[in-house]
Amino acid sequence: GAGVSQSPSNKVTEKGKDVELRCDPISGHTALYWYRQSLGQGLEFLIYFQGNSAPDKSGLPSDRFSAERTGGSVSTLTIQRTQQEDSAVYLCASSFSDGDYEQYFGPGTRLTVT
Amino acid sequence: GESVGLHLPTLSVQEGDNSIINCAYSNSASDYFIWYKQESGKGPQFIIDIRSNMDKRQGQRVTVLLNKTVKHLSLQIAATQPGDSAVYFCAERYNQGGKLIFGQGTELSVKP
Numbered sequence: 765g766a767g768v769s770q771s772p773s774n775k776v777t778e779k780g781k782d783v784e785l786r787c788d789p790i791s792g793h794t795a796l797y798w799y800r801q802s803l804g805q806g807l808e809f810l811i812y813f814q815g816n817s818a819p820d821k822s823g824l825p826s827d828r829f830s831a832e833r834t835g836g837s838v839s840t841l842t843i844q845r846t847q848q849e850d851s852a853v854y855l856c857a858s859s860f861s862d863g864d865y866e867q868y869f870g871p872g873t874r875l876t877v878t
Numbered sequence: 879g880e881s882v883g884l885h886l887p888t889l890s891v892q893e894g895d896n897s898i899i900n901c902a903y904s905n906s907a908s909d910y911f912i913w914y915k916q917e918s919g920k921g922p923q924f925i926i927d928i929r930s931n932m933d934k935r936q937g938q939r940v941t942v943l944l945n946k947t948v949k950h951l952s953l954q955i956a957a958t959q960p961g962d963s964a965v966y967f968c969a970e971r972y973n974q975g976g977k978l979i980f981g982q983g984t985e986l987s988v989k990p
Contacts (some may be wrong), residue, residue: 768921795976804886806967806980807922820977855921862976864910864929869921 766790768870770856776876777846785841785873789858796839797857797867798831807855813839814862846877886965890987897955899984901968906949908972908979913942913953916965916983925953925966955986963988 769788777783789796794815799807809823813833824830828846833839843850853874857867891897903911909930914922928935928942928951935942941954951968965985969978 797976797978799980806982807969807978809977809979812976814976820975822977857921859976864927865976866912866924866927867976867978869923871919871921 768856768858768868770854770870770873772873773871774874774876776878779848779877780845782842782844783846783875785843785854785856785875787839787841787856787858787870789837789839789856790868791837793858793860793868794836795859795862795865795867796833797859798839798841799855799857800852801855801872802852810841810854812862843875846875848877851875851877886983886985888985888987890989891958893958893960893988893990895958897953897958897962897986897988899953899955899966899986901951901953901981901984903949903951903968903970903981904979905970905972906946908970910971911942911944911951912969912978913940913951914967914969914980915962916967918964922967958986958988960988960990962986 771786797812798810811831813819828844831841853872855872857869859865859867912927913925916922926937939956943952965983967983968981
């Protein structure tokens with residue numbers, strides 16, 4: 765079946781603009797995660813959703829970042845008033861459930877803030 | 879301003895040799911650990927996992943060792959192949975749920 769998909773694959777935006785990044789998880793996966801990867805760095809956890817539970821937002825770096833997951837499927841990560849330090853690859857992953865289940869990653873969205 | 883590039887630790891091995899990639903994890907309460915492989919331009923790909931009640935787990939050509947005493951994790955790749963060239967990350971989980979904390983990563987380069 766299809767894996768995790770993300771769009772757009774690349775996004776260039778001007779400082780101060782808002783951006784939306786989309787993630788389509790694997791069908792049937794109840795858990796969905798967002799991570800950020802800066803150049804030459806490991807992955808930094810941002811937020812995760814599990815079923816109908818309140819999301820774990822503990823990794824969001826500022827209140828400019830928010831995410832939604834509609835209908836338990838597609839998720840959108842929104843960054844308001846983008847800054848140059850927001851430039852990174854944003855990775856989405858999904859898993860059958862949270863806990864000890866393999867997280868399958870999408871290819872990421874490369875965000876460049878000019 | 880001037881930007882400074884960040885350099886990952888690099889391991890260079892000859893094709894056919896065994897590779898050992900090491901990782902120090904941060905939280906003694908972590909109960910689940912995973913190794914991921916990331917090729918250029920792609921998302922991380924699961925390799926192998928291990929729970930804290932184990933100290934060794936084997937897969938196909940890969941073995942993960944866990945030493946909780948010193949909070950150390952290692953990935954051994956047998957008969958390393960050019961296709962193994964990638965960046966390898968360890969990740970830990972310490973608060974239930976699915977949130978993973980990733981290490982910095984090690985770049986493995988396999989010379990033919």
